[in-house]
Amino acid sequence: KAGVTQTPRYLIKTRGQQVTLSCSPISGHRSVSWYQQTPGQGLQFLFEYFSETQRNKGNFPGRFSGRQFSNSRSEMNVSTLELGDSALYLCASSLAAAVYEQYFGPGTRLTVT
Amino acid sequence: AQSVTQLDSHVSVSEGTPVLLRCNYSSSYSPSLFWYVQHPNKGLQLLLKYTSAATLVKGINGFEAEFKKSETSFHLTKPSAHMSDAAEYFCVVSERGNAGNMLTFGGGTRLMVKP
Numbered sequence: 001k002a003g004v005t006q007t008p009r010y011l012i013k014t015r016g017q018q019v020t021l022s023c024s025p026i027s028g029h030r031s032v033s034w035y036q037q038t039p040g041q042g043l044q045f046l047f048e049y050f051s052e053t054q055r056n057k058g059n060f061p062g063r064f065s066g067r068q069f070s071n072s073r074s075e076m077n078v079s080t081l082e083l084g085d086s087a088l089y090l091c092a093s094s095l096a097a098a099v100y101e102q103y104f105g106p107g108t109r110l111t112v113t
Numbered sequence: 114a115q116s117v118t119q120l121d122s123h124v125s126v127s128e129g130t131p132v133l134l135r136c137n138y139s140s141s142y143s144p145s146l147f148w149y150v151q152h153p154n155k156g157l158q159l160l161l162k163y164t165s166a167a168t169l170v171k172g173i174n175g176f177e178a179e180f181k182k183s184e185t186s187f188h189l190t191k192p193s194a195h196m197s198d199a200a201e202y203f204c205v206v207s208e209r210g211n212a213g214n215m216l217t218f219g220g221g222t223r224l225m226v227k228p
Contacts, residue, residue: 004156033216043203043218056215090156092216101147102216104157 002027004093004105012111018079021108025072025093032074033102034066037088046089049074078110086112115140115206119219127227132176132191134222136204139185146187147205147216148178157203163187174198199226 005024013019025032033056034046045058049068066076072093078085088109092102120135138144145164149157161172168180178189187204204219 035216035218042220045215045217048215058215092157101145101159101162103159104149106156 004091004103006089006091006105006108008108009106010109010111012113013081014113015081015083017081018077019081019110020075020077021089021091021110023074023076023091023093023105025074025091026103029093029095029103030072031094031096031102032068032072033092033094034074034076035090035092036060037090037107038086043090046076081112083112086110115144115217117204117206117217117219119202119204119222121222122220123223123225125225125227126194128196129193132189132194132198132224134189134202134204134224136187136189136219137185138187138204138206140206145207146178146180147207148172148176148187148189149203149205150200151203151221152200160189160202194224194226196226196228199224 007022031050033048035043036046037043046060047054047066048056052068063079068074088107090104090107092104094102116139118137126132147162148160150160151157160176161170161178163170163180171177176191178187180187201221201223203221205216207216
């Protein structure tokens with residue numbers, strides 16, 4: 001069974017631009033979560049989607065948004081990029097609401113210049 | 114609210130010696146606990162999980178962890194370190210009863226293995 005895939009793997013953007021990252025969960029998984037990893041703040045939860053609905057949201061500004069499609073694929077968008085948004089963005093999927101075990105993709109490395 | 118504290122940011126061991134990575138957690142409810150490993154420039158791989166079954170949990174690559182409720186600890190151990198174990202390890206908690214799958218990560222422990 002294929003794992004979680006994320007595209008693109010690497011991205012360089014300029015301050016003020018916006019970016020969209022994509023995540024395809026493991027087949028049959030309906031929950032997709034997003035995390036931001038930085039050297040200073042570590043791993044922080046962004047949001048979680050289940051059946052196209054956002055169920056949880058972390059403490060991030062409104063510039064960070066996401067959505068989930070009917071096939072469980074998910075996208076996250078960051079608008080008006082700031083230098084501090086440079087990070088590894090990880091997507092994780094899990095089978096269902098009551099299952100807390102999550103499987104992570106390789107991440108998208110975003111660099112904002 | 115849930116939180117996780119990994120007591121050592123760096124641990125260095127010699128190949129063939131035991132590994133101990135320490136983790137304490139705080140949770141309002143009955144938690145699920147996990148250890149994940151991250152090799153350089155890679156995503157996170159699940160090592161093992163505790164979800165209220167046996168308190169001694171065995172994972173992949175010879176790792177195991179023991180859930181001690183009285184000490185609110187979930188330390189990760191391995192009898193004999195291998196060079197390939199060098200990586201960053203994260204202790205993670207997820208509370209049951211919360212509306213969804215929100216994981217809270219510890220700060221990470223970087224394990225170095227000397228030849």
